[in-house]
Amino acid sequence: MAAATSEQAADLTVQEMARRSGFSEPTLRYYEKIGLLGEVARDESSGHRRYGPATVARVEALSCLRSSGVTVSGMRRYLDLLAQGNSAAADQRDLFASQAQKLAAEIGRLQLRLTYLRRKADLWDARVRGDAAAENRATEAVLRVLEKFTH
Numbered sequence: 001m002a003a004a005t006s007e008q009a010a011d012l013t014v015q016e017m018a019r020r021s022g023f024s025e026p027t028l029r030y031y032e033k034i035g036l037l038g039e040v041a042r043d044e045s046s047g048h049r050r051y052g053p054a055t056v057a058r059v060e061a062l063s064c065l066r067s068s069g070v071t072v073s074g075m076r077r078y079l080d081l082l083a084q085g086n087s088a089a090a091d092q093r094d095l096f097a098s099q100a101q102k103l104a105a106e107i108g109r110l111q112l113r114l115t116y117l118r119r120k121a122d123l124w125d126a127r128v129r130g131d132a133a134a135e136n137r138a139t140e141a142v143l144r145v146l147e148k149f150t151h
Helices: 014-021 025-033 053-067 072-129 132-149
Strands: none
Touching: 014 025, 014 053, 025 053, 053 072, 072 132
């Protein structure tokens, strides 16, 4: 049997949990305060927070949700539905499908910005090279992208 790592064998400190999750220490404390984490255990001698396996799993789930753009209220909704088990499966599906749609729209906006930056780079590259025809094509491409920003 393989030896467990120190993070698996022992509860995590707030610093370790912050490193592992990507959340800042104040964010972890805030999430505890507003009830997203439940009550976090404390070390008997020092009083410092100790994140046990169940809380670590919850923080990691919240970290995934947050990195996907889910708001605090969305995280709270997820946890409420999770507590209901399979009876809330349809609501969980809808929650994740809705967030996926929002993320897809955001990706579309980011792709448009990326296209704009590339067309502007093309424009300036044409100017550097003194290529008037390429500059005209790049200018037209930039204008086409700008039209999409208004739609």
